[in-house]
Amino acid sequence: LSRGTELVMMLATEQETQRASRFAQVKGWLGEHLASGYGPTGWTQEGNGYLGYAGGFLLPAIYALQSTGDTSLDAAFNAVQFWQLPLYAGAFDANQSSLQFGVGNHDIDNEGFTSAVLNAVPAEMLPYYQYFYDLHRGIHNPAADAQKFDNRRAGSTWALIYYPLNGQAQDPSDVLSPVLVDSEKGAYYFRDRWQDANDTLIFIGGDFKAYPRSWDEADAFALNLFAYGTRYIGGPGNSQNSDNFSTLLVNGQVGDNRSTGAPGFFTETPHGGYVIVEGGETYAGLGVEAAERHLWVDYSGDAGTVLLSTLDQLQDTDNNTYTWQLNLGLATDDGNIVATSGNDNGVPTFLLESQQGSYLKGWILEPSDASVLAGDPLQVITQGSNADIWTVMVVGTGVAPVAEVAGTGIDTVLTVGNARVYYDSASDRIIQESIDAITTLAGTTEADTLTGNAGRNILVGGAGQDLLTSGSGLDVFVYNSASEGGDTITDWTVDDLIQVSASGFGGGLVAGTPLQSGDPSATGTFVLGATPVGTSANFLYDNGVLSFDPDGTGTQGAVAIATLTGAPSLATQQIQVTN
Template sequence: MTFWYKTWIVYGSGSVRLEFYNSSNYRIGNEYMKSLSSNLTWTYVHIKRPVHNYAAFAKIIIRMYNSMGKVLMANISIEQVDFWQNTTFFVSPRRDGTIFIQWNFESNGIDVATYDIYRGKGILSALNYTHLLVTIPTMSLIGQADLGEGYHNISTLIALPRTNGIHLSWKLKASSASKHVTLYNGIDSISKISNDEAQLLGRYSVQDMKAIVSLSNTGPFLLVSDDGKDIATAKLASLTRPRIALTSTHLDFIREKINQPGHAQEVFKGLIKSVYAYQPDNSFNYCWPARDAALLYAITRDITYVHMAYVALNINRMNYTIYDKSAIKLRFSLSTMARAQAFDWAYDAFTMQQRQELMNDFQYAASIFTSYSDDHSRNPNDKASNWVGIVKSGELIQHLTLYGEEGYPDDQAERRILFLLNELKLHLDHSYGPSGYMQEGLSYLAYTLPILGPAVYLTKYMGISTFDEAWSRPDWHNLALHIISLRKRRNSLQFGVSDSTYSYNGFMPFIFNSTNDINIKAALKWLYDRTMGMNSSSPAYDGKDKSAALLYYPYEIAVQHPSIACPRSTSMISDNIDGFYAFRNRYQDQNDVLIALMNRNRRHGGWNANETFALSIISHDTTWARMPGKEFKKYNLTRKFSTPLIDGWPREPPKRKKLGYTKVIRSFNGQGGGYVSIDSSVNLNITLAQRDILVDMITRGNIDTIIAIHDQFINTLSHFWHWQLSPDPSETNITLGNENNLSTFIIRGRNESWLKGWLYNYQNATYNNTEEVLRVIKYGSSATFKIAMALGMGIEPVANRTATGIIIDDACIDFDALFLGLQCLTTTVITSTAVPDIKTPLIVIISVASALIGLVVLIIIVILIRKRINRNNRVSSMLKMKTNVN
């Protein structure tokens, strides 16, 4: 299909669609072709789409979605092409000045590494390097330059019932060399294959991608490739409704719980209040009250909620369209999920006409999802971006929810389901480290899980086990326990581009069931109740995701304190894959100490923060160290960085797999602290960047935690090296000073709390505390920072200098041996000007000399005391004699 178009649209947008009809004039397909937004220049469009089976004719449909403006189209041409065997080369200028180029060349068995694209006049022989625009690697090479690894996907099998039989569809991984697969019924393992003919369903070509077998087969089903290297299993999916998280048994359980005082009853009240009181700020957000009203109907069977859901869905439809903007595609996907959930939960109450109207929207969505693409999704070796998790989950939820409905493109859905299972499996593998850490931050983790979680659980309900292992691998539970504080503001430790407030909804409810460990659920439930639930200062029950708080909450598991139920919650988190380390001293109140250290050992696509050597610290109801979130990306302001800066600026980690690395880690027994040594020379693009950090969380008087840091920087060029800590200025104030030959800084926080620091090697260092940020600055081709900090409340501690470190009260820090933890090699205190590199022999000499002097003094004191005693004895005798005489 080709055409020229020009538009002038005041507001809104539109799209061009192609509808296919069969010989009975019944619409059998609906293909999205092109989005229309304001474009004042005549633009040429050339689009290829597959013709639907049984299509007899087609119609061009222009939809404007309540827009106002003008659309002009000219030279519209549609041509049916049966074969695309000839070389094709297509060029289209775009309104932003870029040129879209598409080509399809037959390789004839030749391995093509790159394509050179030239622009010029005349024949090829007249072109030279001056005409070369770009050299582009072939698709098989994309991503390898970044990650140095091949594209490994998975082999998948699905089993979906239809009226004409069970449709078994499969897709083998890209590296598979198999030509045929064998399908079995009634078994789920190679070890169970026998000579029983009833097991064997048949042998099929890999390229068939599907087999339709009798409905008498009940599964499970097993696929085995001819070389035995590809194995996949599937259970027969159930198409009963509701499908999404609400079996009849679960519905009865929820109804029972809402009639009892407690979590379910409070969430249920909140849902009712929200559907009546919620006032969305745009038509997109009407998808949430539509979903919640449908859930209330499923629970109560009150038809009033169905009317409310349908009205909200119609308002949401006004903005249910596509734009060429990544954020709008995310909204579209979230809206699709909510619409599918509402359709499923209120299905039996919708009229046939209402179902058909909603079905039209789902057909439209199914067609445009296939056209969705984004920079974050094109690299087959990097599916980490939240964009992949959200968009692919939204589409998968729709297909699994609508599959089997009259008029739904089931064949297309089967192909897309196989593709989407692979995409989301890769997203889970790429995006989340073993600790659950996500490069983009907690806000994006909590943004993605409310749609990724429902996709995973619906997939499992439909008999597909693709995500089972990948979903349970990230330790999100321990991550939540370490980073979410018990402050009233729901503050959390920062990483990625998140801010310091855990105001995000839908995180914990969706991870409750990513583990089968009852103790872990009990610990997470303890934290949830105190941050979002009944025992929190302001119960939110996950805001717009109250449905998740109602459906996924572990009602039958008794709450247990994390230190008892989950012992690893009291030890440091060590994620050497991503370079993420977290420490927590206890689980008690707003005075708990929470610390995070980031090193960025790898970098994915998607949102990326400059967080090499970054610190995030919360304790005593105060934020002592924070990061900028998206502020630096938007405004280039460095005031919120708690990380070293070079010449006043952070340095972006390069786009490669091997960045920073972890040298040594050591977890301290009996507490939440530990020692970490990390290197980030590659991240900062200098000769050496190394940090050694000690975190000791044993309470010592007024001190709850001691932090000691030894940073070393070396480069061939001279720089201004900024050691920066950024507390929340609304909660703190900074004071500088000196103490016992140590440079000090004190950050005072709420309720007489403090973070007191000592700069050991203060020589040639200056302070710059503008913007209420602590900066220690040194200049040269190298810089070393030896800094100790103590967190606590009440009377502030005093420190003394030693030859290799600092003594804080009775805690001894040796900057040359932080890996040993807090210890005292000598009790000698140096009160004169210190030389940082004093050697051990001198310490021994000083100690021996001090001991000898002390011994001499002690002898003198003993002699004097003895003389005094003898004199007293003589005086006593004289007094006695005088008494006798008298």
């Protein structure tokens, strides 16, 4: 704030030469701020509000330097893609809300930042950011005209200067990933689409780094959810009251605001992803020997709506009270959300209902005897030294669904709509499968022709060079070993998956562990091209041919698994390693 303003004033009064020493000092401080204050996506530990507040001074300072031909801060500035975080965290309601983190409140301050960012978006991404901006701050937002275009602190000035008048806004929904990851600072954002206020936006914090000279909160395990114009799960803002956190409490306490979590696992799927955050310093400071939070997000619609699931795994030698907690709305209010508890076929439930007719419903699968306190905050409480707290949630409109239940506790299989959810102990993962007209087609040892239908299909060609056509659904092609390769897949799409057996393929593959993209990995690598890397398993995709090399640059050669007709795109996350 101060140094950005000072730099602009020095340039405006032509003092960069007369006071060269001070000018260099101010630039140095801004460079330090850029390097330490932000992750590569623009995430800052101070929160969503300060991102916009500080950015409204920082970005003009950088642009002012550039206008004089001074590019000394360009490298540090370009290392932060400031446009990415608003694109995933900004909602399209009249309040221009955003996902909440750090000490932030309800929005990314509308004081010029999101408008000034227009000048920093890469040309190939600008049509997508413009589309977002029009709905979040601009002409298509439902707010009154006087409240649009970063109306505070003369922020609209930057819209006047940088809005691309001749730009062609494009919907990013079918182009961009459904998840934005900052693996450096520890922040994960999920978004189902870019359409209107009914979009579903989800955040989980990892909080991998903390710096002392700024605001901070205990963001490890923190959840935030905004959907259907409602903030169902909110954060504490700058409150230190434990009731205002959406996280896991230990004996009623949250972690120290300067403590950090640690990375555990992440994989992206075509409709969401899976995150594991380790408790790190945050939960060690609360006296817990080991803690981790799993989050599974699925936007496929199998449950009739958006489905998410959390699993908290705790280990300790002492007896503790563990509280899985959601703060409804903001720290200052409950967003007029009505919270009730109930039971579906023996499973405890909670239901959060908004004034707009939408809901967030949750099932507490483990522990089956947990106490559910329906209020603000909503709490699921259990006691013990070791504990698992497993929830499944759906968000939607109308009447909340009733689930079918088989089994109990951690062995529960929950069916909601066309989604079947269960926990697989072998892989230590929450699993969600579609039961929407799944058809399994199995070949013989000969060359077979397998043709799926418009629903969901599992195609197992087996040995022989098979011709596989899956149909228009979200389909899975199964290979138990490399010897089953040589197939042709005629209609591959971005929604399809290839499943390979870790035991059958070998090469270091581990069930449930995603392939590394492009870089050598002991547990397998996916490479775009024909040149393997490392000495472990390589899946090579070149000109439409997917091949498998069990030892990378070793002596064994690659064998063709499948030829994808038309050489369509194939992403790392579309190859899944199973048992």
